[in-house]
Amino acid sequence: MTRKIRYNRRKIGSIPGTLVYTGDKIADPVKISHIEYNGEMFQEQVISNLQSYKINKKADTVSWININGIYDLEIINKLKEKFCIHPLVMEDILNVSQRPKYEDFEDYIFVVLKMFQYEETTDDVQSEQMSILLYKGTVLTFQEHEGDVFNQIRDRIRNKKGRICNKKGDYLVYSLLDAIVNYYFVILEKLGERLERIEEEVFSNPKKETVAKIHYLKQEIILLRKSIWPIRDVVNSLIKGESSLIEKESRPFLHDLYDHTIEIMDIIESYRDTNTSLMDMYLSSISNRMNEIMKVLTMMSTIFIPLSFLAGLYGMNFKNMPELEMPFAYPVVLSLMIAIVIGMLLFFRRKKWL
Amino acid sequence: MTRKIRYNRRKIGSIPGTLVYTGDKIADPVKISHIEYNGEMFQEQVISNLQSYKINKKADTVSWININGIYDLEIINKLKEKFCIHPLVMEDILNVSQRPKYEDFEDYIFVVLKMFQYEETTDDVQSEQMSILLYKGTVLTFQEHEGDVFNQIRDRIRNKKGRICNKKGDYLVYSLLDAIVNYYFVILEKLGERLERIEEEVFSNPKKETVAKIHYLKQEIILLRKSIWPIRDVVNSLIKGESSLIEKESRPFLHDLYDHTIEIMDIIESYRDTNTSLMDMYLSSISNRMNEIMKVLTMMSTIFIPLSFLAGLYGMNFKNMPELEMPFAYPVVLSLMIAIVIGMLLFFRRKKWL
Amino acid sequence: MTRKIRYNRRKIGSIPGTLVYTGDKIADPVKISHIEYNGEMFQEQVISNLQSYKINKKADTVSWININGIYDLEIINKLKEKFCIHPLVMEDILNVSQRPKYEDFEDYIFVVLKMFQYEETTDDVQSEQMSILLYKGTVLTFQEHEGDVFNQIRDRIRNKKGRICNKKGDYLVYSLLDAIVNYYFVILEKLGERLERIEEEVFSNPKKETVAKIHYLKQEIILLRKSIWPIRDVVNSLIKGESSLIEKESRPFLHDLYDHTIEIMDIIESYRDTNTSLMDMYLSSISNRMNEIMKVLTMMSTIFIPLSFLAGLYGMNFKNMPELEMPFAYPVVLSLMIAIVIGMLLFFRRKKWL
Amino acid sequence: MTRKIRYNRRKIGSIPGTLVYTGDKIADPVKISHIEYNGEMFQEQVISNLQSYKINKKADTVSWININGIYDLEIINKLKEKFCIHPLVMEDILNVSQRPKYEDFEDYIFVVLKMFQYEETTDDVQSEQMSILLYKGTVLTFQEHEGDVFNQIRDRIRNKKGRICNKKGDYLVYSLLDAIVNYYFVILEKLGERLERIEEEVFSNPKKETVAKIHYLKQEIILLRKSIWPIRDVVNSLIKGESSLIEKESRPFLHDLYDHTIEIMDIIESYRDTNTSLMDMYLSSISNRMNEIMKVLTMMSTIFIPLSFLAGLYGMNFKNMPELEMPFAYPVVLSLMIAIVIGMLLFFRRKKWL
């Protein structure tokens, strides 16, 4: 995952509500798709010309308009007018570093949150902003890129599978949120695997780079936490909010979603704890290694320093050194040296260095 | 205990409420037992064919149906229909990584929590999911494996011992929860013993593996905390909940249970603190050891380096070295060397290294 | 103080409310004393035979029955019946590892808390469980061992000293709690003295055992905190509780008691902080010591290694070494050596190692 | 940014409400500007003589009086009287170390907060106090120095751009707060860049000064947090406050502002975490470096110490050393030495030191 914080880059002094897209420019054309369905009918369309497109919605259907790519301000402006979106909401949709939030504007509910995409090939996690607007009978969704998290939901609607076709727009919103939150578990699993790999590295073969890995992982956990933490409040607001757009039967589903967000936070917290513990482990492993190095040095020095002294002693050139003349002096000194070595080894064994 | 986090593995994009068993497949057949009792009568049956089984419950009895093994979706589906269980509840029952929670569906109360099983032989702790459904007059319990934590409750019912026979289903639920929570103390005692063993190891003989033990114990404490923490809310919801299924006389018992959950959290917190403290102790013990090693090296070096120099000095081959010719030079140098050794030893004593 | 956590050892699977004494068995016989008093009269009795004893309480007196020793289940059972005590309360009284708590059963109030006894001779702190039941006009107290914390209260009643004689049973309960909480300050003072002794040790002469002392003190602080923390809630419940057994005039006294419990928590928290800081200090003192050792080694080595090399150089046996033949070579080399020593000492002074 | 805390320097014992300017004296003259506008008209004036100046405000216009420089007590006093400002408010305006706060005096709302100015040339951040008083139809703003954060707002009013001209004074206050809070993001971005530079330094080339940089950055983060944290409450009070001066239509804008303050706090918290992590990294990098140094020392010593001993051994001057006479002794000893070197190198490779 990119570790960078994306700052709220509205031009200083610009008018609040100014529409500025703060994400990366993308070459792909904006793609708008429209799905209309209820228990009996299903209709799907790609809208090429937003201007001329007319939303002939029937009274009892759910209309889901999904916009892929939010960098084209012209299209965005047309939508803004068509759906009477508050300028600040529009600004939040385009500001891809927006903190997840929920707002109730009576006519519609606005939810913005982060979506994560794991790419197998690069072992990388892409963050993307997702905005949802729930009107009576209509749901608008804005994505930065095209993703496949929602394809299963589309399939379910197409095949009239599951509860979704007989429910209102709020259930569609729940389904979208559920799909996004569920995908967090995948991201967490990947992060958990990386955590385990680092853990293994710390235990078996701690290298200089390991500490950088621990540091970067910590950064990612902090950023993930920052992105996911507010979602709990978003879901809670959906449950507690008095909005008439949320049907009473959807509450148990939202409750279930809320439990999932809490569980995600639990896992992230335990990751943080584990990561901190890994840093401690790494530091202790460096210290252990140092101890080992010092032990080798000390043992070698301690054994050979007295021996070298003895050798030096009898290398002196004094005239009057009676030992030098004695015939057994050399073997006696050699034996003394061996005794010193044995003594030292016993000393080390007693110190449990061996 | 297995340190792995069990992720909420619902297939990405699958319909909420889809029944998927996320635990390990087990060979044992699903076992369903049915106990019916009140103050006067007691009846026990093993249900082999759920299809044909008819629950001829009398009005004033408590009916306890226990399902051992939740991997057989066919059986689970039949139960779901028979007892009108909400699909999301059913999903939670099968999802063995579910966070403990309480939900009140007016007709019934749903409680899910973790049960721990300590195995003496392997010094291992097995976590298992336990789901309880309390209907008026009927209690449904779902276990992953067969365990013996509940056998004493069965015995009490069979032998009409204790209060349980004259009470409603809520008291049975309380008894089950009480048995589970009581068993946590056993797990905590085992963990406490391990903590003490590691503490002793840190003090008497800290090894390289000790830090891994501290790390793994910390992981287990984190996981245990994650499993037990929400139970406090579950019990609190049972007390505070307005459900008519919980009799007023059961409140003091639930209060008592609540106190136990708080006590468990207190103990876990003190374990965490102790564990952190052990890590500090381990690090200081490594440093102490290093100090000791360095002391030995420094003392040996500091004593012998000047001696070796002196020996080297008089090993030089200069023509004009008058000392070499003097008859008492050798004993004088030897005495000087002894004086150096004594001086050094006094220096070390003053430094309190000896 | 014993550092061990006393686990809630109810036999697994036993019936809730089963009376099991979980403390240590004691040889002393159970001693029951009965004091009856009001502003005018005072009567004291030791009850030997509980069975035949009749409590002929007058309407306007306070009756205080104190039970020393709670291991005799027979006596306990008689009391339970005589005073209609709820089985769970009885279980809590006998379970000596009970967390401090307050419960209001309309007819009576139940308070359980920890009492500490400091023994001068062994510098040891003994923890003891104290249970108090307040009925209208009657107070029951259960102690594990005989202690003298309450003797002054008895003396005050005997001598009609202070407010106590003209007050109801709730004031007696307050007096008992006040005596217990006041004694905590003594325990804290002793702990504070130990903390200071360790602090001094860390500064003047940190030894290997010091870290163990810090660790054990931390454990004791954790346990003390665990025992005292809930008392705040107990006292608060007494104040906020709507019980008619607590007179309005007793509120200021309970408020005062509440302030004391907060002050105790403040002191314990500051002890924790100080203890943590001591650990840091200890670690830094080890590092400082290591630095000192290394300095000695480095200075000795750095001075003598070049000297030894020089000596070795002129100890070589090459035929063609013109220096060896020169008459002033030896004094020149000696001077060079002295110059090296001086140069090194200057270098060390510049490095501020000397 | 200056790291110093600016203490609340009211002269000890002076009367509360005494007007004392606690900032730095500045040579620039006080500059008062007056802007009056509504949807149709716009009028701008620099007030040179406050005494004679008459505010002929029309009923439906917004009047914005901005005071640059607050050290001239005479001018301040005149304003105080003209606008009936509470003496404590006046004291807060002049006390440039005032904590951000919101106060509602029915007739007017008082908001004080910190404004930051980043100076590209010195890579320095200047903190400045900003006070805002919102009356019905009139807005008073007090700045320490002249800054250009508000120039864009002036331009918008002049050019009748944006919503601002058709709104009341509360929208002007919102615009000012929004401009200030938006500028925090710039400061945070600069701080984030510094954090990244330090991060890189820690990884690639940790120097002795790096730790000072980490420490000073931490200080700045603490001070920034201290300045920004209360702004959240200020904005919340504006939203929640019942003041009639805040129009209902301004609430969504204030909500948006509130979200921004929360996001700022999120970023600051993540900076703190990262900073702490950097300190850990730095410490581990020092330890790693030490390990490397020790490895070099140990390898050199361990290889040469046995060789030197061997050389010393055969440098002894004993008469009776048969090896010395043997013709192949020298090459054999040389080979032995080479074998020792190879053996040691293999040993180091096995230890993974090479």
Add this chain to the structure above:
Amino acid sequence: MTRKIRYNRRKIGSIPGTLVYTGDKIADPVKISHIEYNGEMFQEQVISNLQSYKINKKADTVSWININGIYDLEIINKLKEKFCIHPLVMEDILNVSQRPKYEDFEDYIFVVLKMFQYEETTDDVQSEQMSILLYKGTVLTFQEHEGDVFNQIRDRIRNKKGRICNKKGDYLVYSLLDAIVNYYFVILEKLGERLERIEEEVFSNPKKETVAKIHYLKQEIILLRKSIWPIRDVVNSLIKGESSLIEKESRPFLHDLYDHTIEIMDIIESYRDTNTSLMDMYLSSISNRMNEIMKVLTMMSTIFIPLSFLAGLYGMNFKNMPELEMPFAYPVVLSLMIAIVIGMLLFFRRKKWL
């Protein structure tokens, strides 16, 4: 500041409300002064004989009685009776280790808090207890020693300066509290200066004593925090309390006071953070120093150990050593030695040790 915690030293088992002075005995006589004032009149007296003194208070004046020295129980008892002070309040006044608190007894309000006195000569901070009783029209203040914090307030009353003369007793209480809280900023500034001095010491010249300074400063910060923290609640209670003794017009002043207490807590918290950071810095500076020492040792050893070996090699006494006879062997060996030195220096440069 004395680092010692002053324990709540009520004699164990003594009656609650017993009057015991727990401070240090002082030789100075108790001094009681009486000031009576309103907008028109002012009268000041030193009361020598409390017994015979009659308080002939007029209806519309404020009467301020200040007692300097609280060790004379006789005088205290007379005051207690004269002003109907609750025995527990009296006990709190005398117990100089009382935690700051607020209590409302309908007839009067009781406030107790800590006052700090900085003594320039000894660079020491003295803590003193201050108790305030606010009756309708009368204010009682109890100080341990005579101090000059209140002299300015007396001067203001004498000189009819400021708002104070036209206000009720609650404004006098506010003025006293404001003077005390304002003085905290002085103490904080002194503490901040010490913090900066230690910071400088850690950076430029960390000594063994530095860590003790950091530790003691931390202790003082903890104690200060313990003394000041509850004052926030005291002031809040004055604002929120429903007491009729607090006039509505005094609320803004108390609000201002409340903001100051929050600011003080902010500063103390930032001191704590800085102090912790200093400890980290100190530890890293020790490690850096160790690294430097090791580098010197390693460089010296690594350069000379191979040289010494070479010298030793050619000091061997083997008969058959052809090199010794060669005429150029000695210069060749010398050149080899120089090459080794150069090689090592290049190696160190590459390692960035030089």
